[in-house]
Amino acid sequence: MSTWYGVLEMNFHGILAIYKFEMARTWRTLMQSIASPVLSTSLYFIVFGTAIGSRMGDIDGVSYGAFIIPGLVMLSLLSESISNASFGIFFPKFSGTIYEVLSAPVSPFEIVSGYVGAAASKSVLLGLLILATARIFVDYTIVHPFWMLAFLLLTAITFSLFGFIIGIWADDFQKLQVIPLMVITPLTFLGGAFYSINMLPEPWQTLTLFNPVVYLISGFRWAFYGISDVNIMVSLGMTGLFLLICLATVWWIFRTGYRIKS
Amino acid sequence: MQPIIQVQDLSKTYDSGFTALHEVNLEIQRGEIFALLGPNGAGKTTLISIVCGIVNPTQGTVSADGHDIVTAYRAARSKIGLVPQELSTDAFESVWATVSFSRGLFGKAPDPGYIEQLLRQLSLWDKRDAKIRELSGGMKRRVMIAKALSHQPDILFLDEPTAGVDVELRRDMWEMVRELRERGVTIILTTHYIEEAEEMADRIGVINKGQLILVEEKDALMAKLGEKQLNIHLQSPLTELPTGLNGFRLELAEEGQLLIYSYDSQQLGGIASLLKSLNELGLEVKDLHSSESSLEDIFVNLVRGA
Ligand SMILES: Nc1ncnc2c1ncn2[C@@H]1O[C@H](COP(=O)(O)OP(=O)(O)OP(=O)(O)O)[C@@H](O)[C@H]1O
Numbered sequence: 305m306s307t308w309y310g311v312l313e314m315n316f317h318g319i320l321a322i323y324k325f326e327m328a329r330t331w332r333t334l335m336q337s338i339a340s341p342v343l344s345t346s347l348y349f350i351v352f353g354t355a356i357g358s359r360m361g362d363i364d365g366v367s368y369g370a371f372i373i374p375g376l377v378m379l380s381l382l383s384e385s386i387s388n389a390s391f392g393i394f395f396p397k398f399s400g401t402i403y404e405v406l407s408a409p410v411s412p413f414e415i416v417s418g419y420v421g422a423a424a425s426k427s428v429l430l431g432l433l434i435l436a437t438a439r440i441f442v443d444y445t446i447v448h449p450f451w452m453l454a455f456l457l458l459t460a461i462t463f464s465l466f467g468f469i470i471g472i473w474a475d476d477f478q479k480l481q482v483i484p485l486m487v488i489t490p491l492t493f494l495g496g497a498f499y500s501i502n503m504l505p506e507p508w509q510t511l512t513l514f515n516p517v518v519y520l521i522s523g524f525r526w527a528f529y530g531i532s533d534v535n536i537m538v539s540l541g542m543t544g545l546f547l548l549i550c551l552a553t554v555w556w557i558f559r560t561g562y563r564i565k566s
Numbered sequence: 567m568q569p570i571i572q573v574q575d576l577s578k579t580y581d582s583g584f585t586a587l588h589e590v591n592l593e594i595q596r597g598e599i600f601a602l603l604g605p606n607g608a609g610k611t612t613l614i615s616i617v618c619g620i621v622n623p624t625q626g627t628v629s630a631d632g633h634d635i636v637t638a639y640r641a642a643r644s645k646i647g648l649v650p651q652e653l654s655t656d657a658f659e660s661v662w663a664t665v666s667f668s669r670g671l672f673g674k675a676p677d678p679g680y681i682e683q684l685l686r687q688l689s690l691w692d693k694r695d696a697k698i699r700e701l702s703g704g705m706k707r708r709v710m711i712a713k714a715l716s717h718q719p720d721i722l723f724l725d726e727p728t729a730g731v732d733v734e735l736r737r738d739m740w741e742m743v744r745e746l747r748e749r750g751v752t753i754i755l756t757t758h759y760i761e762e763a764e765e766m767a768d769r770i771g772v773i774n775k776g777q778l779i780l781v782e783e784k785d786a787l788m789a790k791l792g793e794k795q796l797n798i799h800l801q802s803p804l805t806e807l808p809t810g811l812n813g814f815r816l817e818l819a820e821e822g823q824l825l826i827y828s829y830d831s832q833q834l835g836g837i838a839s840l841l842k843s844l845n846e847l848g849l850e851v852k853d854l855h856s857s858e859s860s861l862e863d864i865f866v867n868l869v870r871g872a
């Protein structure tokens with residue numbers, strides 16, 4: 305593994321087995337995993353986009369209905385990435401089936417690729433579905449489609465990794481729920497999904513900059529409309545930084561066997 | 567020949583501070599069936615879990631087929647199949663899917679033909695599309711065996727394979743283990759059922775309180791420790807052993823009514839001369855019966871003595 309030809313020794317069948325197993329779970333629970341987020345986002349569009357939005361003015365030249373789309377997609381992307389990936393690794397730990405993964409010739413990198421890859425794939429798929437659904441309610445443009453996809457992918461991977469960490473850390477179902485519910489949801493709602501942070505009075509405008517979700521939503525919105533609350537490079541940098549932190553944490557988890565091996 | 571599994575100075579202290587294994591040394595020979603016996607909490611599962619990579623060792627090394635289980639874990643683990651003690655299976659997957667998953671996980675390309683053969687052999691073919699949670703406990707255990715064999719391992723660990731399994735399935739399993747051995751698979755099993763070890767194993771190891779207290783060929787163990795006893799019920803009780811019987815390994819029990827004579831099953835001449843001596847001393851014999859110490863007695867004695 306430490307040599308350049310390590311890649312040839314990689315257990316691709318193993319990655320694929322985990323990936324397929326996780327995706328099978330998605331299809332099995334189609335209603336819960338795809339339909340319900342799409343439905344709830346549609347409700348947001350109807351309430352905020354169409355009903356309330358029609359009485360709001362444009363923000364930076366973008367209609368309110370269109371303005372909230374990137375934020376809403378991010379909202380689902382974050383919560384779904386975290387819940388998918390955390391559940392994906394928590395459940396085998398809980399049911400005991402993790403023994404098989406631990407006893408298999410798969411490296412930590414391969415395990416993470418399988419679980420996080422599947423969770424991220426599912427989130428990206430969901431994000432695209434929500435975008436398609438949004439089209440029914442509001443008209444929107446995507447100025448930088450490449451960057452839109454890049455942000456979608458980057459965020460899905462980063463937060464699936466974050467979910468994976470939560471799934472390993474959690475030793476009961478309550479802990480599994482607490483971070484998404486108590487931390488991520490508030491941060492997303494306060495991260496400018498429904499407003500531009502320029503609309504906030506001080507000191508909130510400055511305080512908001514400590515919320516990492518602001519950078520995600522701002523960057524993502526820039527990919528749609530070319531407008532952003534913070535510089536796009538800063539957005540990208542912050543997302544990348546969070547990705548690195550998650551990667552380092554996962555690396556540490558496997559090095560120490562934290563909460564997966566005694 | 568190089569042993570297929572080599573355990574050296576292996577110790578395990580859990581985070582709780584409990585030391586479950588104390589400097590265990592063990593070599594498993596290629597192609598043998600090795601039975602690990604020991605009471606609850608002896609450290610059997612801990613030992614197996616370390617070899618399979620589920621638990622980190624505190625000290626010592628293990629190699630499987632010459633590959634260190636830590637530095638060359640990929641090569642080592644791909645040789646090993648494990649059927650754990652706990653029945654932990656997925657619930658919603660089909661039998662076919664879960665067995666195929668295991669094969670992939672261990673880095674092997676799909677081979678539907680082999681999986682079919684495996685499922686047929688384990689009488690699971692009819693259940694291939696059933697969800698695992700719809701299966702009975704015995705069927706689930708067979709699914710776990712199918713998963714462990716899905717990647718054609720050279721070494722198979724069976725951690726109490728027949729716990730909670732009915733007589734018929736137990737027979738089937740013994741049969742399967744023998745067939746596997748004939749194909750050259752090395753098998754290490756743990757069990758509480760002495761007759762299982764007696765029936766199956768080539769060699770037996772006894773572990774107690776984290777220490778391997780004995781490793782022996784089964785036949786040699788039975789012969790060496792397999793003492794027979796002759797219980798001689800006397801007409802009238804004795805207060806002490808008469809000096810005329812000093813040459814025999816005798817014990818007086820049941821308030822002098824019973825003489826217990828221990829002898830090696832290899833040498834049978836002793837009984838005749840004992841009976842002759844009894845006769846000469848004028849001791850009348852009411853009843854006689856002999857008993858053979860089973861592996862169970864040996865085991866109990868060993869564990870008590872430790
Ligand atoms: N994760 C753990 N943390 C702390 N102690 C443990 C852990 N796992 C096992 N032990 C302890 O280590 C000892 C050996 O356990 P182990 O499961 O290896 O025994 P065993 O021989 O397999 O027993 P059994 O026949 O009941 O299956 C026991 O005292 C057990 O309580």
Ligand SMILES: [Mg+2]
Nearest residue numbers: 610611612651
């Ligand atoms: Mg055990």
